[in-house]
Amino acid sequence: MAELGKKYCVYCLAEEDMAAHVGASRTPQEVMEHYVSMYIHGNLGKACIPDTIPNRVTDHTCPSGGPLSPSLTTPLPPLDISVAEQQQLGYMPLRDDYEIEYDQDAETLISGLSVNYDDDDVEIELKRAHVDMYVRKLKERQRRKNIARDYNLVPAFLGKDKKEKEKALKRKITKEEKELRLKLRPLYQFMSCKEFDDLFENMHKEKMLRAKIRELQRYRRHGITKMEESAEYEAARHKREKRKENKNLAGSKRGKEDGKDGEFAAIENLPGFELLSDREKVLCSSLNLSPARYVTVKTIIIKDHLQKRQGIPSKSRLPSYLDKVLKKRILNFLTESGWISRDAS
Secondary structure, three states: OHHHHHHHHHHHOOHHHHHHHHOOOOOHHHHHHHHHHHHHOOHHHHHHOOOOOOOOOOOOOOOOOOOOOHHHHOOOOOOOOOHHHHHHHOEEOOOOEEOOOOOHHHHHHOOOOOOOOOOOHHHHHHHHHHHHHHHHHHHHHHHHHHHHHHOOHHHHHHOOOHHHHHHHOOOOOOHHHHHHHHHOHHHHHOOOHHHHHHHHHHHHHHHHHHHHHHHHHHHHHOOOOOHHHHHHHHHHHHHHHHHHHHHHHHHHHHHHHHHHHHHOOOOOOOOOHHHOOHHHHHHHHHHOOOHHHHHHHHHHHHHHHHHHHOOOOOOOOOOOOOOHHHHHHHHHHHHHHOOOOOOOO
């Protein structure tokens, strides 16, 4: 037994010490393999080492994720930001914490708890409930940190990720996609950044495939069954649409010119037409009023307006052919054009 104890002490030493104790003829690895095979897994080990070891120490740190386990809030690598930016955010890089965290008062749930030997079952369960509430708040706090880290919200807040985003994007994002991304922002908490980007990439691919399918279906309707024929068809279609567009443009210009000439055809040969502005020509044409009569009415209205402003009493001397509708239209036009003030109208 003394020899066995001696051997056991030798096993507790480092491998190099064990090899030095046995002799230079054996390497540390050979010494360890010999000891394990002969004294642990051999007959001596089977006879001396029980299958179940009583009074084994229980690990209460709960690495599997139990209450107050260190694995609940695994710290992330510190943010790569300057000292000034750390002070701006209230960020502590060594702890990966902020001065003001989500649910800042969460620690008050357990700060006053203590385990007493005279606690009854109700008090114990109440304290466990407080611990469970605190653990849930810690998980939610860490979840929000993970989301912020995954989507680079801190660099976005500091304005440092714009150039990186522009370099990373393989295609230009349309206005519709930007609006859709804003609408789907609540999904950030359920999807990782890569999954979210993949979602829009797949949606873009689907849109392109649908457009390609519609294009191929159009080729099929026009009797095109080979891709070589599609290039010739597209060139002819482009020329045809260009000719049609030029024809419509020329027709619209001609129509505008004809319409402008025809619009004033009823009054362009009457006296006083050349004295009217373009807006006055439109007004006279719409009221079916000759330019000379319009100039007469306009002169009377402006003269009466000036006399009223100077305090000179004047009686309205408007012609008899001017009814209430024509008078109101002309007064509104002169007011909008700035000839008379609004109170006079």
